[in-house]
Amino acid sequence: MAGRLAARDAVVAERMDDPDCDPDRLARTYARFGLMNAVVAAPHGAYRRWIAPRLREGDVRLLDVGTGGADFPRAVCRWARRKPGRLDVLAIDPDPRAFAFAERVPPTPGLRVRRMDTTAVLASGERFDVVMSNHVLHHLSDDEATALMAETAQLLRPGGVVVHRDIERSRGAYVAFALGTLPVHPLLLRGTFLREDGLTSIRRSRTRAELAAIVPPGWRVERGRPARLEAVHEA
Ligand SMILES: C[S@@+](CC[C@H](N)C(=O)[O-])C[C@H]1O[C@@H](n2cnc3c(N)ncnc32)[C@H](O)[C@@H]1O
Structure with missing residues (x-):
């Protein structure tokens, strides 16, 4: 990979991670x-692969880590x-702004949204059949991402x-996102951080080899589409 995407940019920050960013724009x-x-x-592909087969066999307890607006758990x-x-x-997010937004959405049967991190969940003693996150790892440093993965395995x-x-x-992912979001x-996407933060996210994200280098022992990294990586651990 040539140019500025050749190396992960862990310094560039997403606008939504700024505690002083415009709250209305963040809510949008x-x-x-x-x-x-x-x-x-x-x-839906993630649901079909990781959750639906288990639901055919019995009850499932799912933890969504860094849930943001909790749209994934509501859809599931x-x-x-x-x-x-x-x-x-159980859908958790440590950011009070994300929690406040997710809590304002009408309740969904079977879904609890909490302002918590994984350390607090671990201490609570609650355990799960499936633990998932989406678009969280790229917000974290390598050490933080490894620690989060190790904690979620527990x-x-x-x-x-x-x-x-x-x-x-x-x-390819950067160009496709830049071009694909241009007309919409x-x-x-008006009044949101999505286009700008989406491009920043790609610069902060890892290649498969970079993610494979930081997963704890006993984990694997799978590649999906479009431009997806999955760090997977099976107990
Ligand atoms: C880009 S948002 C993704 C939200 C949601 N998962 C989605 O796909 O729409 C990233 C979320 O990760 C949360 N987050 C950041 N660091 C985290 C951590 N160490 N543990 C759990 N969540 C974290 C942020 O508060 C933010 O809501």
Whole structure:
């Protein structure tokens, strides 16, 4: 990879991570995460692969780490309605602004949203069949990401799985996002941080080799589409 995407840019910061960023713009950004994720993060594919097969066998307890506006867990609760197993979801985010937004959304049966980090969940004693995150690892330094992965592995019930999903940094992903969001930016993404932060996220994201170098022992890194990496640990 040539140019400024050749190395991970861990210094550039996303606007949404600035505690003093415009709160209205941030709220609009949370409100649009679902739309953006539907296009770039293949959430239904993640549900089909990691959650639906377990729901066919029985009840599932899911933890969504760094839930933001909680659109993924809400969608999963909808998709799971007709499955034989019961789905119980805990969605956590340590950022009070994300928590305040997610809490204002009308409640979804089976979903609890809490302002917590994984250390607090570990201390609570609650354990899960599936632990997931989306677009969280690139917000963290290598040491923080490794620590988060190790901690989430401790949150599993026997037979459980952790899947941390993120962007795979590449020139192609950057160009596709820049071009793909250009026409919708003035309308659908207006007043949000999504285009700017999306481009920054790609610069902060890791390649497969970079992620593989920081996963704890016993983990693997899978590649998905579009431009997806999954750090996976099975108990
Ligand atoms: C880009 S948002 C992604 C939100 C959501 N997962 C989605 O895909 O729409 C990243 C989220 O990760 C959260 N976050 C940052 N550091 C975290 C950490 N150490 N543990 C858990 N969540 C974290 C942030 O507060 C933010 O809400």
